[in-house]
Amino acid sequence: MNLNLSEHPHRRYNILTREWVLVSPHRAKRPWQGQEEEVNNEIRPKYDPSCYLCSGNKRANGEINPNYDDVFVFNNDFAALQKSSKKDQFKDGLLLAEGEQGICKVICFSPDHSKSLAQMEVEEIEKVVKTWKKEYIDLGSLEFINYVQIFENKGAVMGCSNPHPHGQIWSQSNLPNEIVKKDSSQKDFFKKNNRSLLGSYLKQEIEKKERIIYENDAFVVLVPFWSVWPFETMIIPKEHQKNIGTLNNDQEVGFADAISTITKAYDQIFNCSFPYSSGIHQAPTNGEKNEHWHWHMSFYPPLLRSATVKKFMVGYEMFGSPQRDITAEQAVKIIKHHL
Numbered sequence: 001m002n003l004n005l006s007e008h009p010h011r012r013y014n015i016l017t018r019e020w021v022l023v024s025p026h027r028a029k030r031p032w033q034g035q036e037e038e039v040n041n042e043i044r045p046k047y048d049p050s051c052y053l054c055s056g057n058k059r060a061n062g063e064i065n066p067n068y069d070d071v072f073v074f075n076n077d078f079a080a081l082q083k084s085s086k087k088d089q090f091k092d093g094l095l096l097a098e099g100e101q102g103i104c105k106v107i108c109f110s111p112d113h114s115k116s117l118a119q120m121e122v123e124e125i126e127k128v129v130k131t132w133k134k135e136y137i138d139l140g141s142l143e144f145i146n147y148v149q150i151f152e153n154k155g156a157v158m159g160c161s162n163p164h165p166h167g168q169i170w171s172q173s174n175l176p177n178e179i180v181k182k183d184s185s186q187k188d189f190f191k192k193n194n195r196s197l198l199g200s201y202l203k204q205e206i207e208k209k210e211r212i213i214y215e216n217d218a219f220v221v222l223v224p225f226w227s228v229w230p231f232e233t234m235i236i237p238k239e240h241q242k243n244i245g246t247l248n249n250d251q252e253v254g255f256a257d258a259i260s261t262i263t264k265a266y267d268q269i270f271n272c273s274f275p276y277s278s279g280i281h282q283a284p285t286n287g288e289k290n291e292h293w294h295w296h297m298s299f300y301p302p303l304l305r306s307a308t309v310k311k312f313m314v315g316y317e318m319f320g321s322p323q324r325d326i327t328a329e330q331a332v333k334i335i336k337h338h339l
Contacts, residue, residue, distance in 0.1 A: 006327055014226035015189075015197060017181045021228050022316075022323040025330075044114040044163060053164035055111040070124070071131045072108040073169075079104035081172050083144075101144050102172035107131060109165040116154060116165050116273060118263035125256035129244070132169075132280070133252070137245045139171040140285030147175050147284045155275025157302060157310060167278075175284055182281060183293070190292030196240045198294035211332050214261045214339065218254030221262050223332045228322040230304050230311050231269065231331050233262055235297040242293040243282040261339065262299065268338035270307035276300055 003010060011020045052059045056067045061077040081102025090097040109128050110120060117125060136148050152167035153160040175183065189197040205211055205222055213233065214221040224234050235258045237251065247255065266274035282295035304311040304326075317323055 006329065012226045012328075014224075015201060016185055017178070018185050019181075020321055021226055022321055023327060024323060024325055025327050027325040046112050046114050048113045048164075051113055051162065051164050053106070053108050053162055053166055054113050068108070068111055070110070071127050072111070073105055073131060073135065076104040076106050076168065081170060087173070100173055102170060103139060103142075103145065104171070105135065105139075105169040107135070107167050107169060109167065113164050116263070116267075117152075117259060118267045118273070120165070120260070122253065122256045122260050125259050126252055129247070129252045129256050129259075133244050133247055135169050136243060136282070136285075139169065140243075140245070142171075144173050145171045146173055146286040147171065147179055148282075149176065149179075149279065151277065151279035153277050155273065157275045158277050160275075175286075179281065179284065183284065183290075186292040186294065196292065196294040198236055198296060199240045202236050202238065211328055213265070213332060213335050214258065216254050216257055218251045219258040221258050223328045223335070225328055227328050227331070228324060229300045229302065230324060230326050231266070231299075231301045231335060233299045233335070235259065235262070237295065240294055242290050243295050244280065259297075262335075265335050265338045266299075266301060269334060270303060272307040274301055274303065276302070 005023070006025055009022070009024045009026070011022055013020055048054055049057065051057060053065070055065055055069075055072075057065050059065060059074075059077055063074075063077075065072065065074075079102075081100060081104050083101060083103055085101045086099045087101060088099050107128070109115075109117060110124060117128075120128075132150050136150065139145050139148050148169065148171040150167065150169050156163075186197045189200075193200070202220060205225075206215075206220065211223045211225060212220060213223065215238075218238055220236050220238060221233055222236070223232060227233075235255070237255075239251075241247070244255075263274075266276065276299050278297060278299045280295065280297045283290035283293035302310045311324075313322070
């Protein structure tokens with residue numbers, strides 16, 4: 001009997017991390033009696049005098065925010081990485097540790113406390129994109145910074161401690177685990193084929209049109225074949241680009257348009273402010289050519305069946321490998337229905 005990806009349990013291979021995800025489509029029909037999250041549909045004010053990130057307010061460290069009117073960036077008051085860290089190494093038998101240098105920043109997307117990216121205009125998101133681009137270039141040019149990670153945690157269920165629209169940028173001396181995996185897989189493919197791994201994958205997806213949600217002149221939004229989270233998506237530039245530092249003005253607009261489209265669609269799926277973690281994976285800033293890199297942005301939303309039912313990574317997923325019930329193809333249909 002031929003394998004039916006919409007009915008039979010199977011594994012899917014992630015070409016970027018070289019890891020497998022278990023897909024069990026038949027389990028999507030099981031009744032849910034587990035934990036349900038509270039839905040927070042409160043209407044936030046445009047300005048909150050108690051918010052550390054609002055324009056003109058005092059932050060936790062006592063500094064006063066300027067009266068910013070679009071995007072505002074500052075060094076994280078409680079940074080996970082520090083520029084002054086020692087690079088010494090600790091070794092005791094099988095125990096190994098080493099100092100890690102870095103710079104962490106917070107980027108406020110808008111002075112409007114009530115908004116998220118989904119409520120912002122494309123022109124406003126374009127300013128965020130330009131700021132990401134500038135920070136990647138500036139931080140990456142520092143001798144001790146070899147990788148710049150741009151990300152956003154949206155919603156309390158994702159651990160976000162402040163509802164003001166904002167993201168973070170962590171830059172550091174060494175490559176994080178996920179980047180090491182993606183660097184290796186892309187490098188091996190490029191050496192063998194002299195073209196980018198994601199570019200080849202994107203060509204196949206465009207031909208099949210089974211997992212594409214949206215596309216404009218410069219970008220494609222799709223659900224990766226190997227996605228782990230129920231409504232996971234990825235934004236991929238059609239042009240082979242190593243990092244966002246090479247975006248031209250039209251591409252910046254196209255990127256902002258893609259972000260606007262998917263975040264708005266997310267909010268419509270369960271009629272709530274859809275939580276997620278998103279991040280941009282791009283070439284390290286380690287002084288190498290990194291021609292094999294094809295940058296991309298991923299969204300990992302935790303919601304499963306409704307605004308109150310969350311996907312948990314526990315049990316088999318902690319000790320074995322990731323697992324999902326709803327297939328990538330089913331997720332595409334649901335998301336596209338809400339465009």
